[in-house]
Amino acid sequence: SQQGEEDPQALSIQEGENATMNCSYKTSINNLQWYRQNSGRGLVHLILIRSNEREKHSGRLRVTLDTSKKSSSLLITASRAADTASYFCATRGNYGQNFVFGPGTRLSVLP
Amino acid sequence: KAGVTQTPRYLIKTRGQQVTLSCSPISGHRSVSWYQQTPGQGLQFLFEYFSETQRNKGNFPGRFSGRQFSNSRSEMNVSTLELGDSALYLCASSPWTGVATNEKLFFGSGTQLSVL
Numbered sequence: 271s272q273q274g275e276e277d278p279q280a281l282s283i284q285e286g287e288n289a290t291m292n293c294s295y296k297t298s299i300n301n302l303q304w305y306r307q308n309s310g311r312g313l314v315h316l317i318l319i320r321s322n323e324r325e326k327h328s329g330r331l332r333v334t335l336d337t338s339k340k341s342s343s344l345l346i347t348a349s350r351a352a353d354t355a356s357y358f359c360a361t362r363g364n365y366g367q368n369f370v371f372g373p374g375t376r377l378s379v380l381p
Numbered sequence: 382k383a384g385v386t387q388t389p390r391y392l393i394k395t396r397g398q399q400v401t402l403s404c405s406p407i408s409g410h411r412s413v414s415w416y417q418q419t420p421g422q423g424l425q426f427l428f429e430y431f432s433e434t435q436r437n438k439g440n441f442p443g444r445f446s447g448r449q450f451s452n453s454r455s456e457m458n459v460s461t462l463e464l465g466d467s468a469l470y471l472c473a474s475s476p477w478t479g480v481a482t483n484e485k486l487f488f489g490s491g492t493q494l495s496v497l
Contacts, residue, residue, distance in 0.1 A: 303485060312385070312471055312488030358424065360486075368414065368437040369486065371424040 276359060276372040284380050289346045291375040293359030294339075300364045302335055304344050307356045307374070316344075316357075349379045382407055387472050387489035395497050399460040402492045406453050406474030412436075413455040414486070415447060418469040427470075430455055431477065459494075467496045 275294045283289055293302070301320045305313040319326045319335045319342065326333045332345040346353055358374045386405040394400050406413050414429040414437075426439040430449035447457040453474075459466055470493075473486040 305486075305488075310469065310491075310493070312490045313473075313486070314488070315485040318485060368426045368429050368439070370426065371416070373423040 276357075276375050278375060279373070280376040280378070282378040282380065283349055285349060285351055287349055287379075289349050289353070289377055289379070291344045291357050291377070293342045293344070293372050295342075295359075295361045295370070295372075296340065298364060299337075299361045301362060302333075302342050303360045303362075303369075304331075304333060304342075305358045305360060305371075307358065309355075313358065346377075349377075351379050351381045353377060353379045382409075385472060385474050385487050385489035387470075387492050389492060390490065391493050391495075393495045393497065394462050396462055396464060398462050399458065400462060400494065401456055401458045402470055402472075402494075404455045404457075404472030404474075404489060406455070406472075407487055410474035410476050410487070411453050412475045412477040412484075413449055413453065414473050414475075415455070415457050416471045416473065417441075418471055418491070419467075424471070427457065462496045464496050467494060469493050 277292050299321050303318045304316045306316050307313045317328045317331050317333050319333050330347045335342045356374045356376045359372045360369045362369050388403045412431045415427040417425045428447050429437040433449045444460045449455045469491045471491045473488045475484045475486050477484045
C-alpha cells in the first residue's frame, strides 16, 4: 500500500513559533495533499503539491516534496492558537487509486 | 455552494443492529468517498463511488456496504454492528471526472456512531 506516515505524532509549541510536520509514503504518487482537522470535525484541504513540484507556498504554509525520499514536510510559520488541530497528509497514485491518509500530527499551539 | 452534508450527526446503536448513514455531496461533484476514523486506526478508506459505480473498496468486511444514487447522493450501511464499529464516519466529495487529476477532497462534518 502507499500508506503515509507522519511524524511527530504530537507537537506542542508556543504562539509565534514555527511548526514542522513530516510525512513519508511508500509508492509512486500523482500528488500529495495536506489536510487539517479540528477536533471531531471534517477535514479541510490546505495545500496540494504535484509530484513534479519540489516546494509550494500558501500564506503561512510551506510544503516541500522529495520524491526520491518519498517524503514531504509541512511548515506553518508564526503559529497561532487557532492553528491547534490535527494535520494529515494524503497521497493519491497515478491511476486514480483511492486517497491514503497518514495517521496525522496533533499540533497544540499555546498562547 | 452548500458544502458536503452528512446526516445524522450523532447516532447511538446497540450491537447487532444495522445503520444507514447519508451523504449529500457538493453540487456538481460526482465522486463520493467514505472513511472510518478511530483514535487507534486513523482514517481508513471504506469505498469510493463515481457516477453510481463503486470504483475502489477498502479492506473492510462485507457488513459495510454503500451505494450512490443518480443525483450523486450516497449512503453507507453497516449491518450487524459490533462494538469496534464505533467511529467517526466521514464522507468526502470531489470534482474528479474519471481522469487522474489534482482534485482535492471536500469533507462533511461526519457522523459519530457509538455502538453499545
